[in-house]
Amino acid sequence: DAEITQSPRHKITETGRQVTLACHQTWNHNNMFWYRQDLGHGLRLIHYSYGVQDTNKGEVSDGYSVSRSNTEDLPLTLESAASSQTSVYFCASSVVSSGSYNEQFFGPGTRLTVL
Amino acid sequence: AQSVAQPEDQVNVAEGNPLTVKCTYSVSGNPYLFWYVQYPNRGLQFLLKYITGDNLVKGSYGFEAEFNKSQTSFHLKKPSALVSDSALYFCAVRRMDSSYKLIFGSGTRLLVRP
Numbered sequence: 001d002a003e004i005t006q007s008p009r010h011k012i013t014e015t016g017r018q019v020t021l022a023c024h025q026t027w028n029h030n031n032m033f034w035y036r037q038d039l040g041h042g043l044r045l046i047h048y049s050y051g052v053q054d055t056n057k058g059e060v061s062d063g064y065s066v067s068r069s070n071t072e073d074l075p076l077t078l079e080s081a082a083s084s085q086t087s088v089y090f091c092a093s094s095v096v097s098s099g100s101y102n103e104q105f106f107g108p109g110t111r112l113t114v115l
Numbered sequence: 116a117q118s119v120a121q122p123e124d125q126v127n128v129a130e131g132n133p134l135t136v137k138c139t140y141s142v143s144g145n146p147y148l149f150w151y152v153q154y155p156n157r158g159l160q161f162l163l164k165y166i167t168g169d170n171l172v173k174g175s176y177g178f179e180a181e182f183n184k185s186q187t188s189f190h191l192k193k194p195s196a197l198v199s200d201s202a203l204y205f206c207a208v209r210r211m212d213s214s215y216k217l218i219f220g221s222g223t224r225l226l227v228r229p
Binding site: 043045048058092094096103 | 147149151156157158159160161164166205209215216217219220221222
């Protein structure tokens with residue numbers, strides 16, 4: 001079955017370190033998204049991509065970057081981790097279809113702790 | 116500005132009773148609305164969506180939602196709650212800028228007691 005996976009599921013790192021969170025989907029979806037989930041804020045969009053070589057900033061993109069070299073993967077990099085980036089991170093994907101709007105499918109999440 | 120509000124942080128209901136989780140939205144034009152559920156230590160799972168057509172939308176696990184344009188609401192409902200329905204529920208609306216981005220509410224925790 002097609003799925004969307006994230007790794008690692010849990011990560012502890014130190015302030016200032018570079019961290020990369022992986023997201024891999026086998027749905028063959030063009031659209032991919034990264035969110036962070038924090039208590040009281042719901043999900044906030046970090047970055048998104050509509051296809052290979054396409055990346056866009058979301059509402060909370062400072063300190064994060066993404067790259068899209070193939071359809072399946074959208075890794076999220078924290079250039080220099082900060083304690084404020086302690087959160088649960090979710091990757092999602094959706095298919096593009098003409099004349100409709102399709103729901104996003106979510107990965108299981110990565111819990112990141114920055115000490 | 117486009118926004119989604121879930122006015123209740125938590126909803127408590129007894130098993131077998133009907134449940135309602137509230138959502139209101141603020142967008143210009145015709146909204147695309149979604150409900151997702153999140154179980155502990157899991158990602159969000161899609162429940163249902165409203166794009167157009169019938170105001171009563173049926174989804175997974177016996178859930179349904181009613182779109183009310185005049186009240187700008189999209190409340191999630193279920194006729195008979197189960198203990199296993201206990202989870203975090205998110206309402207979301209598509210941004211009206213022809214993108215594929217969603218705006219999420221802050222979430223409502225549903226607790227169904229036996």
